[in-house]
Amino acid sequence: MQRYILFRLVQAGATLLAVSLVVFILARLTGNPLDLLMPIDSTPEQYAQESQRLGLDKPLYVQFGRFLVNSVQADLGKSIRTGRPVLELLRQRFPNTMKLGLSAMALALAIAFPLGILAAVRRGSFLDGAARTTAVFGQSLPSFWVGILLLSVFAGTLHLLPAGGAGGLKHYLLPTVTLALTGFMLSGVVRLLRSSMLDVLDSEYVKLARAKGLSENVVVWKHALKNALIPVVTFVGFYFALLLGGASVVVETVFAWPGVGRLAYEAVMWRDYPVVQAVVLLLATLLVAANLVVDILYAYLDPRVRYR
């Protein structure tokens, strides 16, 4: 197991290195940021000066090398647009995204778990049908549309909730609901949990658990659930990483939520590549970390993995 974890850590490092290289190159393929930053009437001298100040005149590999060294020292450079250190921007924005992501995930799981499990336990019932419809429905609703709809009803017409920005509990309500109900979070967990639960409930060991005289609750929540969770864990891990890394761009933008997603959106619009790089790197780090956590959780859930 230690060797395995060590191996996974090395692998994670290599992945991050590769990702940062790709990001670095991509960010530069989209065009020169100075084109956007400099006033239209700037002289070539001003251009060259600015380019030198930002280090854009150096060969690419030097730029990349510097970027790497700096990243390792937690120096992600400065935003080209605002001139503020990128790390500071992230530090400011990330907690907001984190809080929104956590609350959305908590809400989604709080609904998805009982729904997925009950749908499997009462297969073919009304509840099962409802769960499956919900899943398909939620997944096909565009989040910007739901967001705007909720905004116009609760903030616009009813004036019950604030229209945007972060702040007290009230501010969380709409973006959390939007993020939790749309996309694959809720629907994915419901469907995955339902199908893996169905498989497990048909298994011989569940039959044996029933034959011992255990109550249906113990059979479902102890014997079946732990097995059924194994495939669900992967999905939740990755989806959560995506949420934190700014996959909530749309929702954050609609609700003017000062998170990483909106930061990414703005950075892309402005070709603020140090910020873009940093956000993508953050996403990659989160994914790699999620992967690691998922694997460890796996080992906890499934002894067959533990002993590899």
Next chain:
Amino acid sequence: MTAAPILETTDLRKYFPITKGLAFSRVRGWIKAVDGVNFDISPGETFSLVGESGCGKTTTARIILRLEPPTSGAVRFRGQDIYALSGEELKAYRSSVQAVFQDPWSSMNPRMRIGPMVAEPLKYSSTMSPGDMKSRVAELLEQVGLEPAQANLYPHEFSGGQRQRIAVARALALKPSLVVLDEPVSALDVSIRAQIMNLLKDLQGQYGLSYLLIAHHLATVRYMSHRIAVMYVGKIVEMAETEELFSRPVHPYTQALISAALPARPGVERAEIILRGTVPSPVDLPPGCRFHPRCPQAHVRCSQGEPELREVSPGHYVCCDHC
């Protein structure tokens, strides 16, 4: 049999670590599941492994199937070390060696219909048209006593025995040259068991297949095998041709094993040799001969040196210095 062996194992060992704790665990000992096993299988031969439950038969089979790397030792297939194969050679090995396992459920995807499941190996290794594949599947299903129409069913719609027949059909799909049969018929009723054993024998006659058979039911083993090795806690203790082994068992464990087999009718009295004590755990083996604490013929010396396999008559090997 004089032909070069199709498969050969040399000093095969597999030790499983016993660990405690989740992430940063320490190895507290080793389960010596397979502990120095040597045998070979000739083309067209059925070689059987029998022995105490937990003595490492399945583990040996898994090593041969490349499902579990050995701790040490080698497996050679047609002279080549199977753990050194890669690419095309490995692919060829995988299609020429197939398996039917003890447990028909775990090797089946519950969401896959039987037809595609049986056809799966065909897809990987041949270029059959879908039509040909369908008729081949139908043929295979018929060979194992199922109806071609049942190709549309899912595994849970079959009884235990029917599932085992599906597993046999799948293993035979590629016309392999060696089939590992781990308890292939124990889940079947005697009539279908006879059918499958006859089928396996027929296929062997037709295509010169070799079988590595693992079974507990000694009458089955006697009916199927040419040669038999008896294992006890990770080691082969006796190996001989079938009739020789059944008529002149030499090792005390083999004698006990054969005497414990149940005659198939009531009223046949047999002298059963009762073994004392319990099976030693493969973690801490007794010194000397690993069978000595239970052996009815044990000497003082048996607890000292570990005996080696020696030839007592041509082709008959025994791992005991005193019999």
Next chain:
Amino acid sequence: MTTKPVAQGATPLLQVDDLRTYFFTRWGVVKSVDGVSFSVGRGEIFGLVGESGCGKSITCLSLMRLVPQPAGKIVGGRILFEGRDLLKLGESEMRRYRGRHISIILQDPMTSLNPVFTVGDQIAEPVRLHQRARGRDLWDRAASALRLLRIPDPETRLGDYPHQMSGGMRQRVVGAIALACEPHVLIADEATTALDATIQAQYLALLQEVHEKKGLSIIFVTHDFGIVAKMCHRVAVMYAGKIVEMASVRELFDHPAHPYTVALLDAVPPLDYRVERLASIEGQPPQLYKLPSGCSFSPRCPRSDSLCVRESPPQVTVDGGHWATCWRLVDA
């Protein structure tokens, strides 16, 4: 084992009347158990043999009311345990019988243990539930259950996960679970298929011992006629969802009356001499959702005639408790 006294009281411990368990599938109604009746006396060992797929396991599961849902359903019959009809009990009442009065050893040892719990947990579970044992005592009982079934080093093995055990060990663990609460009836669905001859002999001796000391009744489902011969008092032979012959063990081996039984016995491989080819029954077992008309065995039966194809055979008494359902019994 030459004489096997049967302590058959006035009322049998378990009596099954006209049990019918069907599966409603998209192919049609699979009549897995189709009018099965038998009884098991207190302290009797009853054997159930037959074609694979003929409904033996489903019969066993029906007795526990654990037929696979939602396709399977017990559609008729009675299961009287000490005079009470189990089919009329509420679900929670039924649970009090499972694992405590009636235990089952499921057929497939490789998959009947939960892969994510240690075997110790799984053995302790019914003991905690039905006998309210806790802590050290519970653990000791689990260990002794394993020791009883001859698993070496039981204390350590309690901490193993199922995948760390061999097939035979898992099968014995399942046996330990079934015996842990000292049930009255044990349903052993091919309980020894994964065991070698010496361990099987010990296992059977153990069951025999529990049977003699505690008066345990056993329903043995097996393909091994050696086990039937050694252990059972009476046997039922099943074919395509129905019992086609019932007799005492001696009667069945000496005077099999149903053509299927005769064919089955012919297919048994001998242990004491070598044969070149085993007899097997021609043709394919019938599909339980489209049974042939008349006698289900008629397409494969060497004795069948036009009557057999037309009409279902009656139950004919051969001699005392020995009967068979056939138009043209084999006279021994």
